[in-house]
Amino acid sequence: MTWYTKNTWTKEDEEEFYIRLKRSREYNRPQYLKTQAFALIETKKSKLLDVAESLINQLLKEYPNDIFNKSSALNFLGDIYQQRGDYHTALKHYRESINFENVNPNSPQTSSFLSYSELIIKTQQTDKYPNVENLLFDRMDSVILPVQKYKIASILSVIYQTNNNQELAQHYAEIAEKNATAETSGFRYHKDVGVVKQRLNWLDKLVKRK
Structure with a gap:
């Protein structure tokens, strides 16, 4: 564990982080802020989420023109909330995050589009389903991992069920199931990267609803 990937935030952790951050090259600092925030988000602990939010806000405030880290920083704020x-x-x-990526297509692309789409479906904001459908089709060609394909196909199946298009709903339900049960990613190396290790029960229930 490095000084910028700690999953605790004691007074000593904080002091060490900022001492080392100050000593680091300025162009690396946004990355360190973001990486440390991500490590704290992964703990899912309320107090550490507060710290992570503070680190992300510091990144956005002090490095507003950092194109490389901005989209993922906004994505992490979404995860926190x-x-x-x-x-x-x-x-x-x-x-x-999605809007930033659309304006800056050469910046690193995040999973914000998928997190956004999942949450729209989860909260059943049916008025936004057409927007989600368009968003998923816009990004679909860049998706390669089975877990992402599983989620996208599941979401599309739910949308088409809502539109009473049972043929397309079934088509995407089958694609979702195929990717959910895929045993390998298709990569030559790291074959288990991106496979579905834990299905989303709430989403599966919506897909199976007739």
């Missing part, structure tokens, strides 16, 4: 159950704010940040 989703964990807190504040879906409205989570969706706002995911949307900001």
Whole structure:
């Protein structure tokens, strides 16, 4: 564990982080802030989510022109608020991340589009389903991992069920199942990367609804 990937945030952790951050090259600092925030988000602990949010806000405030890290920073804010159950704010940040990527297509692309789409379906905001459908088709060609394909196909199946298009709903349900049960990623190396290790029960129930 490095000084910028700690999953605790004691006074000593904080002091060490900022001492080392100050000593690091300026162009590396946004990455360190983001990476440390991600490690704290992964703990799913409320107090550490607060710290992670503070680190992300520091990144956005002090390095507003950092194109490389901005989209993922906004995505992480969405993750933080989703964990807190504040879906409205989570969706706002995911949307900001998506919009940034649309304006800056050469910047690193995140999974914000998928997190946004999942949350729209989970909260049953049917008025936004056409927007989600378009968003998924726009990004579909860039998706290669079975877990992503499983989620996208599941979401599309739910949307088409809502539209009473049972043929397409069934078509995408079958694609979702195929990817959910895929045993390998298709890569020559790291064959288990991106396979579905834990299915989304709430989403599976919606897909199977007739």
